Amino acid sequence: MKSFTVSKAVTALMLAGLVLLPLYSQVSGNIFILTLFTRIVILALAAASLNLIMGFGGMMSFGHAAYLGIGGYAVGMLAQEGVGSGWIQFPVALAASATYALVIGALSLRTRGVYFIMITLAFAQMAYYVASGLARYGGDDGLTVYKRSDFSGLINLGNRTQFYYLCLACLLGVIFLIWRIVNSRFGLVVQGLRSNEQRMQAIGFPAKRYQLVCFVISGTMCGLAGALLANNTDFVSPAVMYWTRSGDLMVMVILGGMGTLFGPIMGAVVFLLLEEFLSQITEYWALIMGPLLLLIVLFGRGGIMGMLGRAGRG
Amino acid sequence: MAEPLLRVEKLVRRFGGIIATDNVSLDVAAGELHAIIGPNGAGKTTLISQLTGHLAPHAGSVSLAGRDITYLPAYRRCALGLARSFQITSLLLDFTAADNVALAAQAHAGTSFRFFADARKEKGLRDAAHAALDRVGLAHRADVLVSKLSHGERRQIELAVALASKPKLLLLDEPMAGLGVTESQGMVKLLQELRKEVSIVLVEHDMPAVFALADRISVLVYGRVIASGDPAAIRANEDVKRAYLGDQHVVTHHG
Secondary structure, X not given: OOOOOHHHHHHHHHHHHHHHHHHHHHHHOOHHHHHHHHHHHHHHHHHHHHHHHHHHOOOOOOOOHHHHHHHHHHHHHHHHOOOOEHHHHHHHHHHHHHHXXXXXXXXXXXXXXXXXXXXXXXXXXXXXXXXXXXXXXXXXXXXXXXOOOEOOOOOEOOOHHHHHHHHHHHHHHHHHHHHHHHHOHHHHHHHHHHHOHHHHHHOOOOHHHHHHHHHHHHHHHHHHHHHHHHHHHOXXXXXXXXXXXXXXXXXXXXXXXXXXXXXXXXXXHHHHHHHHHXXXXXOOHHHHHHHHHHHHXXXXXXXXXHHHHHHHHO | OOOOOEEEEEEEEXXXXXXXXXXXXXEEOOOOEEEEEOOOOOOHHHHHHHHHOXXXXXXXXXXXXXXXXXXXXXXXXXXXXXXXXXXXXXXXXXXXXXXXXXXXXHHOOOOOOOOOOOHHHOHHHHHHHHHHHHHOOOHHHOOOEHHHOOHHHHHHHHHHHHHHOOXXXXXEEOOOOOXXXXXXXXXXXXXXXXXXXXXXXXEOOOHHHHHHHOOEEEEXXXXXXXXXXXXXXXXXXXXXXXXXXXXXXXXXXXX
């Protein structure tokens, strides 16, 4: 039996909070908080998918926001062309993200370290400029999604509470999948490759094949976040793919704790809440946020989950 | 004549102007323990790296049980029954001893593209890992992170990992490196046992160990095999004596 730990308690508290949030919003009449947390849950999903390759797989992708755009544009472009069904939009968003990940991964995984970071960044920037050039779909100005994905009455994405729970279910489903994956044969190989690639090759594992499959799984998951995000904002623009957004996702993962199951959720919640509240206090919120994050990364090894783990032992 | 298990023919590897492997040919028969010795910088590790596929030769060939493996990548050679240990311990430090060994077993037990079932609950893999750990005398340390193990224990894990892949041929790159006297003796005893089950190519600096263990010894100097034979013949060989007395100049002009 595993014993009670601080990090588990905090995680449970956070999850309970996320589940009960719509209730609070209803009772207090605070609609804004539900909108804010829908965004947080969606970006937590994106961060969790990045954590799969970055935290567990050791692949420092600096272009993860590209999938947010691809998933979002799949929804937006189909809606524009009169295909409003979510049953089509979402599978297309996932398939497009998976295809992009397959191509980008096959090319990027030939490199290692800094070069891998730079090449994933370069591809994401390319995706950004391609989207900016799509005149038919708004180009630089972005594309308004006039109607949210239609799931034939099963669930109404226009209803704030229903949409929030859909996003939360997606997040928890993805976390569950990641949990299974990292403990599976496949997951052990991927983590082994992070730890010592030469050794893994020597005992008989072709590194790239496993890393590429992991890269594709992660990209597909993030494409889901993209499709949800477009529905949430009723809008998609090249800006969701900009490199600073990829950087935000990395910060969320590192802040929460790389290679932990719930770290990315923690990271997303803390990062976006800080951003929200600091920006209400001052226009120069980034001046406070930057050093704050720096301190946590410098002195809190293993991110928030790491600090909670130490607090539990100490 | 039976086909040798490992055949190396006229292998050449250069690094710029330096010829690190100079026309090396050698055979390892099934069941043999073949030691490769030589002074520092003789090209022993370069040779091993070409056998394992971490380094490509410029000329020559390597075959395992009659099959040409000269240009196969490391992971394919491993699947054909070639396992190695590293001179500088190379393990998954943030994994437990059992996980390290179980992964080697997993590589040889069906596909690893399984995404859902808990691999640590696969009895076959766990049993294989424990058997291999038991073989090297570390069963009691199975659940300890490798980063928490001593150097000597890590050397033993290296061996357990190699064993878990059920190899035909084991390439051991200085398994005694950095071990204390007692640990070295333990390792020699262990290798005495293992050689009954598997063919071994042993690269080692520890001469008493080599002469105690080897069926045949090849001596490498400046990338060239200057002598090959049983321990008694090597001990009596004049060229070898000169090489080990430090007068390598004579040897480079030999033959």
